[in-house]
Structure formats: structure tokens, C-alpha cells
Amino acid sequence: MNIKGKTILLTGASGGIGQAIAIRLHKHQAKLILVGRNFKKLEAVNEMIGNNHQIICADLSQTDGRNKLVSYCESLTHIDILINNAGVSHFSTFESSSDDQINQLMNINLLSPMLLTKALLPMLARPQNSIILNVGSSFGTIGYPCFTTYCASKFGLKGFSESLKRELQNKSTKVLYIAPRATDTDINSTSVNQLNKKLGNATDTVSVVADVVIKQLLNETERVAIGWPEKLFLKVNGLIPSIVDKAIGNQIKQIMHFAKLSNIGSVVKLTNKSTQQKTMSRITSSATHS
Ligand SMILES: NC(=O)c1ccc[n+]([C@@H]2O[C@H](COP(=O)([O-])OP(=O)(O)OC[C@H]3O[C@@H](n4cnc5c(N)ncnc54)[C@H](OP(=O)(O)O)[C@@H]3O)[C@@H](O)[C@H]2O)c1
Structure with a gap:
């Protein structure tokens, strides 16, 4: 899709990957709706890219927050692209995760994008072509210890994306899914960064991820995974999961x-x-x- 002049709603715009995507979409002359909870951070992003985009400060895990965003969108003629990018992560043994942490994470990473997408489908159906892009993770295909709830949420998001893509195949809205691997942002705690370093896991910059996102939108590529050997790992996990069991077991x-x-x-x-x-x-x- 040609991004120029398109109305694009980007959740998680105040975060690492979101900011990098916003900068690139602005360069492509898109009209942005930047969404997050932290107004100051959103304002800083907007200032960085010319101050002519719309900011909506909303907690998407709350019905009120989603309603505020949907009400604003209903006042527009249409939405061309919805990027469900907001997310949180939690690294600990499943046993030591609190019920609140599990509820919050599943809510923000899975339920909120589903409910927001459902509410915005009528506005996405108005233009001749529209796109929903869901930002998943390599952990949406590979179950990884101590990221159990995060993996469950991203597996869910991947399933949601695939089902909806097939459901809408004869409609004008396309559903795309991207699975970044570890990326250098605040979502990863010091312990996660230390673990990645210890295991020799590559960590991408936000620029790498955002460049791939833009290419995906331009080419309307349905499924994208970032990184090698992660791509191979994802395939092997689907075909012979016992090999990955062993590798992770080590x-x-x-x-x-x-x-x-x-x-x-x-x-x-x-x-x-x-x-x-x-x-x-x-x-x-x-x-x-x-
Ligand atoms: N970084 C990685 O290693 C990595 C790898 C694979 C996939 N991903 C995915 O990439 C996406 C972006 O993550 P990131 O790395 O850029 O993390 P980040 O820097 O921590 O940004 C997370 C964003 O999500 C927003 N957010 C969180 N909870 C929210 C809520 N309840 N309501 C509204 N907004 C909320 C935050 O907004 P506020 O700060 O304003 O609240 C922030 O803009 C996530 O879906 C993540 O799962 C990241």
C-alpha cells in the first residue's frame, strides 16, 4: 500500500519500536494517530516528527481508554491502517507470576488489540483498501521458559491474526502479522538483556524492526519474521518441536x-x-x- 496521505493509528507510539515506526511513517507523509498512556512521551514523539499528528492518551487495557480512542476514530471519515503495537512483557517463573500480572499481560497484549480491532473494523472497511498489522513476537511461535504468559499472549495474537485474515479474505481489509525477535527497548528488563547476552542471542535495534515494518506495509506481506537463526527455529519448532525442546533444555x-x-x-x-x-x-x- 502506498502510505502517503494515509490515516494510520499506531498503538504503543511512545515506546521504542513505536517511535521508530512513527518517524518512518511521518517521512512517508502519513497522517498519524499516536496512542499510548504517557502523554509527555507521546508529545515528545510528535514534536520530533513535526507536531502535526494527533495524540490520544489512553490506557488500552481499560474499556474507558479504548472507548475514548474509538470515539475519536468515529469522528474521522475512515482509517487506512491500524497497527496494534502496544505491549508489555514479564520475565519470571510462571509459578511466581501474580494473578494480576497474568491478567494485565493477557489483557494488554491480546484482549485489547482484539477488542480495539473489532471496534474499528467499520472504519477500516470504509476505504477501498485497509490494513491491520499486529505486532507479535518470535515468542508467538516458540514457547520459551519464564516468558510463559507473554508467549501465551503472542501465540494468541498470531492465532487471532491468522483467523481474521482468513475470515476477511473477500473483504477490503488485509491482516498482516510481524514477529520481531529481541529488540533493544525498555520492554526488556536488565535480567532479560543479561540473559540474551549470556546466551549470545542477537538483539535488533528499533530501526531494523521499523524498516521491516514499513517494507511489510508497502508490500502488504502477510507474515514476517525477523532474524536468522530465529526464522529457522520457528520452522523447526513447527515441524519437530522435540529438537527445540532439547536446545532450550540446554x-x-x-x-x-x-x-x-x-x-x-x-x-x-x-x-x-x-x-x-x-x-x-x-x-x-x-x-x-x-
Ligand atoms: N523489544 C522486544 O524485544 C520485542 C520483541 C518482539 C516483539 N516485541 C513487541 O513489540 C511491541 C512494542 O514493544 P517495545 O519493544 O517497543 O516496548 P516498549 O518500548 O516498552 O513500548 C511499549 C509500548 O506499549 C504501550 N503500552 C503498554 N501498555 C499499554 C496500555 N495499557 N495502554 C496503552 N499503551 C500501552 C506503551 O505506552 P506508555 O509507555 O505510554 O504506557 C509503549 O508505547 C510489543 O507488542 C512487544 O511485545 C518487542
């Missing part, structure tokens, strides 16, 4: 080690600063030796 000690640090980090955040420092150094030395 990493489990290291994954658990960093997940333990991550759990402790979340608890430490809740205490005051001096206690935090003492607790963290005690914990780090005990975890390093476990």
Missing part, C-alpha cells in the same frame, strides 16, 4: 538463574532506596553462586 539453568534475579528485582523495587541497594547486592551475590 539453556534452562541460565534462564532460571536470570528469572530468579528478575523476580527479586521486582520485589526490591517495592522497598526504599538504601534497603534496595543492600538487598540487591546480597541477592546478586547469592544468586550468582547458586
Whole structure:
């Protein structure tokens, strides 16, 4: 699709990947609706790209937040592209995840994009062609330890994208799905970055991901996965998952080690600063030796 002059709603526009996508869409002269919860960050993105785009500050996990966004969109003639990019992640053993964390993550990563998409389908049906692009993850195809809820949400998003794509095959709205691998943004905690470094997992820059997103939109490519050997891993996991079981099995000690640090980090955040420092150094030395 030619992006020039198109009305594009981008969720997660205040985040790492979202900002990089917004910059590129602006260069292609799109009209943007930038969505996030943090107004200051959204304003900073808008200022960076010429200050002539619409900002909607909304918590998409809340009905009120989604309604606010949908009401604004209903005032427009149409929407050409919806990019469901907002997301959160959580790295810990499943057992130690709280019910709230599980509910929130499934809500933001899966239910919210589904409900937002449903509400916006009439506006996406108005132009001759429109696109829904869902930002998934390589963890939407490979189940990875200690990202259990995140993987469940992204597997769900992939299933949603594929089903809706097939459901709308005779309509003017196309559904695309992209699966980035690890990317350098705030969604990844220090423990996740340390784990990736330890395992030698490549981490992309947001520019790499955003360039691929733009190419995908221009070419209307239905399914895109970023990174090698991740692409091979995704295929092997589909065909012979026991091979991937084994490969990940070899990493489990290291994954658990960093997940333990991550759990402790979340608890430490809740205490005051001096206690935090003492607790963290005690914990780090005990975890390093476990
Ligand atoms: N970075 C990676 O390693 C990686 C890998 C694969 C896939 N992805 C996917 O890429 C997408 C973008 O992530 P990122 O890496 O750019 O992370 P990020 O920098 O943390 O950005 C996340 C974005 O989601 C928004 N968001 C979170 N909860 C929200 C809510 N309840 N309502 C509205 N907006 C909300 C945040 O907005 P506010 O800050 O304004 O609240 C922020 O703009 C996510 O779907 C993620 O799963 C990331």
C-alpha cells in the first residue's frame, strides 16, 4: 500500500519500536494517530516528527481508554491502517507470576488489540483498501521458559491474526502479522538483556524492526519474521518441536538463574532506596553462586 496521505493509528507510539515506526511513517507523509498512556512521551514523539499528528492518551487495557480512542476514530471519515503495537512483557517463573500480572499481560497484549480491532473494523472497511498489522513476537511461535504468559499472549495474537485474515479474505481489509525477535527497548528488563547476552542471542535495534515494518506495509506481506537463526527455529519448532525442546533444555539453568534475579528485582523495587541497594547486592551475590 502506498502510505502517503494515509490515516494510520499506531498503538504503543511512545515506546521504542513505536517511535521508530512513527518517524518512518511521518517521512512517508502519513497522517498519524499516536496512542499510548504517557502523554509527555507521546508529545515528545510528535514534536520530533513535526507536531502535526494527533495524540490520544489512553490506557488500552481499560474499556474507558479504548472507548475514548474509538470515539475519536468515529469522528474521522475512515482509517487506512491500524497497527496494534502496544505491549508489555514479564520475565519470571510462571509459578511466581501474580494473578494480576497474568491478567494485565493477557489483557494488554491480546484482549485489547482484539477488542480495539473489532471496534474499528467499520472504519477500516470504509476505504477501498485497509490494513491491520499486529505486532507479535518470535515468542508467538516458540514457547520459551519464564516468558510463559507473554508467549501465551503472542501465540494468541498470531492465532487471532491468522483467523481474521482468513475470515476477511473477500473483504477490503488485509491482516498482516510481524514477529520481531529481541529488540533493544525498555520492554526488556536488565535480567532479560543479561540473559540474551549470556546466551549470545542477537538483539535488533528499533530501526531494523521499523524498516521491516514499513517494507511489510508497502508490500502488504502477510507474515514476517525477523532474524536468522530465529526464522529457522520457528520452522523447526513447527515441524519437530522435540529438537527445540532439547536446545532450550540446554539453556534452562541460565534462564532460571536470570528469572530468579528478575523476580527479586521486582520485589526490591517495592522497598526504599538504601534497603534496595543492600538487598540487591546480597541477592546478586547469592544468586550468582547458586
Ligand atoms: N523489544 C522486544 O524485544 C520485542 C520483541 C518482539 C516483539 N516485541 C513487541 O513489540 C511491541 C512494542 O514493544 P517495545 O519493544 O517497543 O516496548 P516498549 O518500548 O516498552 O513500548 C511499549 C509500548 O506499549 C504501550 N503500552 C503498554 N501498555 C499499554 C496500555 N495499557 N495502554 C496503552 N499503551 C500501552 C506503551 O505506552 P506508555 O509507555 O505510554 O504506557 C509503549 O508505547 C510489543 O507488542 C512487544 O511485545 C518487542
